[in-house]
Amino acid sequence: MPDVAPSNRPSRISKTAAFLVRPHLLDRQAICDTFRWSDARRQLAGLPGGALNIAAEAVERHGRGARAEHPAIVWLGADGGRQTITYGELQRRSSRFANAIIALGLQRGDRLFVLAPRIPALYVAVLGALKAGVVVSPLFSAFGPEPIATRMNLGGGRALVSTAALYARKVAPVRERIPTLEHVLLAGCGGDTPAPAGAHDLDALLQRASDEFATVATAPDEMALLHFTSGTTGKPKGAVHVHEAVVAHYATGLYALDLHADDVFWCTADPGWVTGMSYGIIAPLVHGVTMVVDEAEFDPERWYRILQDERVTVWYTAPTAVRMLMKAGAGIADRYRFDGLRFIASVGEPLNPQAVWWGQDVFGLPIHDNWWQTETGGIMIANTVAQDIKPGSMGLPLPGIEAFVVQRRDGEVEIVDAPDVEGELALRAGWPSMFRGYLNDDERYRRCFVRDLYLTGDLVKRDADGYYWFVGRADDVIKSAGHLIGPFEVESALMEHPAVAEAGVIGKPDPVLGETVKAFVSLKGGYTAGEELRRELLGHARRRLGPTVAPKEIDFTAKLPRTRSGKIMRRLLKARELGLPEGDTSTLEADDRQPQ
Numbered sequence: 388m389p390d391v392a393p394s395n396r397p398s399r400i401s402k403t404a405a406f407l408v409r410p411h412l413l414d415r416q417a418i419c420d421t422f423r424w425s426d427a428r429r430q431l432a433g434l435p436g437g438a439l440n441i442a443a444e445a446v447e448r449h450g451r452g453a454r455a456e457h458p459a460i461v462w463l464g465a466d467g468g469r470q471t472i473t474y475g476e477l478q479r480r481s482s483r484f485a486n487a488i489i490a491l492g493l494q495r496g497d498r499l500f501v502l503a504p505r506i507p508a509l510y511v512a513v514l515g516a517l518k519a520g521v522v523v524s525p526l527f528s529a530f531g532p533e534p535i536a537t538r539m540n541l542g543g544g545r546a547l548v549s550t551a552a553l554y555a556r557k558v559a560p561v562r563e564r565i566p567t568l569e570h571v572l573l574a575g576c577g578g579d580t581p582a583p584a585g586a587h588d589l590d591a592l593l594q595r596a597s598d599e600f601a602t603v604a605t606a607p608d609e610m611a612l613l614h615f616t617s618g619t620t621g622k623p624k625g626a627v628h629v630h631e632a633v634v635a636h637y638a639t640g641l642y643a644l645d646l647h648a649d650d651v652f653w654c655t656a657d658p659g660w661v662t663g664m665s666y667g668i669i670a671p672l673v674h675g676v677t678m679v680v681d682e683a684e685f686d687p688e689r690w691y692r693i694l695q696d697e698r699v700t701v702w703y704t705a706p707t708a709v710r711m712l713m714k715a716g717a718g719i720a721d722r723y724r725f726d727g728l729r730f731i732a733s734v735g736e737p738l739n740p741q742a743v744w745w746g747q748d749v750f751g752l753p754i755h756d757n758w759w760q761t762e763t764g765g766i767m768i769a770n771t772v773a774q775d776i777k778p779g780s781m782g783l784p785l786p787g788i789e790a791f792v793v794q795r796r797d798g799e800v801e802i803v804d805a806p807d808v809e810g811e812l813a814l815r816a817g818w819p820s821m822f823r824g825y826l827n828d829d830e831r832y833r834r835c836f837v838r839d840l841y842l843t844g845d846l847v848k849r850d851a852d853g854y855y856w857f858v859g860r861a862d863d864v865i866k867s868a869g870h871l872i873g874p875f876e877v878e879s880a881l882m883e884h885p886a887v888a889e890a891g892v893i894g895k896p897d898p899v900l901g902e903t904v905k906a907f908v909s910l911k912g913g914y915t916a917g918e919e920l921r922r923e924l925l926g927h928a929r930r931r932l933g934p935t936v937a938p939k940e941i942d943f944t945a946k947l948p949r950t951r952s953g954k955i956m957r958r959l960l961k962a963r964e965l966g967l968p969e970g971d972t973s974t975l976e977a978d979d980r981q982p983q
């Protein structure tokens with residue numbers, strides 16, 4: 388196993404303490420042994436005739452039932468406003484939306500895109516469209532006109548929900564290049580800002596529509612969502628998801644996030660990405676909990692205040708956010724209390740051991756890394772409430788998930804049984820939130836499967852206790868002098884140094900070694916880049932990693948290129964280093980303020 392544990396910390400965090408609430412996955416082995424997706428499905432309400440609809444589970448069931456008066460969304464406006472929307476209210480508003488789009492002529496299976504900040508209208512539109520059997524494709528509101536037009540054309544978007552301001556800046560200039568787009572519905576019109584020509588005033592449409600709607604009885608394998616991947620390794624792909632995914636959202640909300648009925652849950656991801664949809668909308672609502680939605684951009688002080696004032700109990704965030712909070716310094720957190728908080732999880736990138744421990748120091752709770760992808764639709768491998776954590780590991784497969792380490796050989800794959808051997812992470816196909824296609828790219832979809840195994844493109848190891856360790860994306864792994872080096876291992880070692888805020892590591896072609904390791908490092912406040920610090924970091928890395936794996940070169944940089952969802956884009960570091968074309972940069976963030 389790579390020795391990635393910070394040198395001064397134990398390599399295991401034991402979960403022997405009494406739990407505030409009984410964890411759903413207390414006896415993991417027993418649950419894994421007996422778990423069946425069909426049983427999980429029976430926990431949902433379902434619709435007559437075996438039909439299943441995400442919105443029926445997320446909002447209709449609670450909105451018409453015992454939780455009608457329970458807060459579904461606590462919305463925090465960027466300008467300081469605060470609104471509570473109950474399940475009953477969300478149910479009625481989403482029904483109005485479903486009626487409104489049907490009155491416009493939208494039909495089951497049509498595609499509706501959403502391009503909006505985290506405002507209530509976005510949540511109403513997503514749920515309302517799903518109720519109507521209309522496929523939802525979320526776009527991140529910071530996208531520029533080009534990425535919007537490309538995705539809408541690929542998805543054949545017939546309708547768009549947005550705000551007047553975003554539409555004017557980002558869609559109006561390219562609208563004639565999106566020939567399928569017939570209906571534009573804009574929130575925030577009225578008064579001084581009437582809807583522009585060719586667009587509808589969404590609020591007015593909702594007001595006129597009835598709040599009674601019978602959810603469309605969609606088939607479990609009917610398309611519900613179209614999610615574009617983050618574009619970390621190349622051009623974003625459109626992953627097709629179906630209504631049956633809600634079974635996995637339910638089960639993972641239970642076992643990975645440990646949601647209980649009275650939780651206040653905050654997922655910081657934007658619904659423009661799969662995390663913000665699966666866990667920033669669907670899973671918490673299916674569980675009937677209260678979810679916090681913050682409209683504003685990342686701000687350390689604001690985030691600590693939200694955790695405190697809203698008494699968040701379960702918090703789901705991303706490594707990039709954690710690293711930025713770490714960079715901001717512990718002094719800010721010291722001014723707040725986090726009494727209600729009982730579980731913190733993170734997804735999107737490897738979580739450095741340093742960050743796991745930082746959670747323990749600041750919140751009295753370690754951060755629980757979990758792994759999944761746009762394609763898997765839900766969490767697959769996770770550190771959970773009641774299982775020991777090995778910092779640096781992404782944890783254990785969840786109930787219902789069969790994971791393997793495999794090696795590809797001439798178009799076939801071999802399953803590796805021995806522990807601590809590197810290989811590609813594969814999952815036995817068949818979990819309900821598995822993607823059912825890449826839009827317009829069947830060939831690529833087929834290439835992801837060998838027999839009944841879905842090949843994830845991520846390299847991992849599994850240790851003797853069954854814990855999975857992320858090595859790197861197949862595309863990012865460095866081959867140097869016959870060794871395979873995962874950038875994560877090198878980045879984690881660099882981050883142990885007190886001066887380092889973030890590190891990104893690439894392989895640089897070398898005529899003798901194949902590749903050499905090069906690191907890009909951004910520094911914490913109070914440290915100055917220079918020869919002396921460079922030598923110190925090179926020495927630190929050699930001591931921790933040995934001469935083969937340690938970087939040969941370190942460059943200082945104010946910030947690393949990241950996707951708008953906060954992932955380090957190593958392919959860009961590499962392209963820039965080698966003077967190669969940058970490729971698709973539609974998801975590259977414009978500034979460094981927005982971890983999702």
Ligand code: ATP
Pocket residue numbers: 616617618619620621622623624733734735736737738756757758759760761762781843844845857860954
């Ligand atoms: P693209 O496929 O367009 O290159 P992407 O893979 O970053 O983009 P996502 O589906 O958003 O798009 O991200 C999933 C990937 O993120 C995983 O395949 C993995 O490489 C990485 N990832 C997610 N969670 C973790 C984690 N806990 N540890 C390590 N890597 C993770």
Ligand code: MG
Pocket residue numbers: 616760
């Ligand atoms: Mg990917």
